[in-house]
Amino acid sequence: MPHASAPLSLKLCDKDIDLNFLVVLASSRSNGNTAKLSKEIAESLHAQIVDLQELSISYFDYKSRNISDDFIPLVERMVLSDFVVFATPVYWYSMSAQLKTFFDRFTDLLTVNKELGRKLRGMPISVIATGTDAELPSSFTGQFELISNYLGLVYHDPLYCCCPDEFNPQQHQQAIQGFLGKIA
Ligand SMILES: Cc1cc2nc3c(=O)[nH]c(=O)nc-3n(C[C@H](O)[C@H](O)[C@H](O)COP(=O)(O)O)c2cc1C
16 A cells, blocks of 8 residues: 555565554653654564654644744655554543644644645554553544544554553563554
């Protein structure tokens, strides 16, 4: 299904994949649980991680006075990918504020930068998340389904790792392999 060129071949779970993955990390900690999960996933997929903490992406502005911040360059990077994985902790039953701010800015792609927005249509995406509750709340998954539907993104099942303490990859190997097997 490659969405754009720049194919990359690697072996994963005994099958070849030729996809160019991008992980967008949206946590308040660049070395916390979600960052560690992102690293595991990115290493397996040979993907680049973009940390929103290192970018300047401001709140949606009705007057688009922020059009020169890092939002458009990140979307331009996304459209070069075949598959984008959003990584967020669960904060108050929802995605992180960083990721919500990023999605708010997608409004720019429906107004002042429609051409770039059109390039995102059909883009496969998924979500990887960490939290302390046993399961992802339906409010969390519902948001991504609705946003994907509206924007014409193809939403794949999320990976959730319940982390009562520090993220330990060994404890989530089965879930991680299951996730990778489905998207790659
Ligand atoms: C502000 C805040 C809100 C949180 N809300 C939830 C929540 O609603 N549900 C949940 O399961 N965990 C919640 N947690 C726990 C975090 O999701 C969990 O510790 C996560 O692994 C932290 O990831 P991070 O290290 O990337 O920030 C919350 C933590 C914080 C700091």
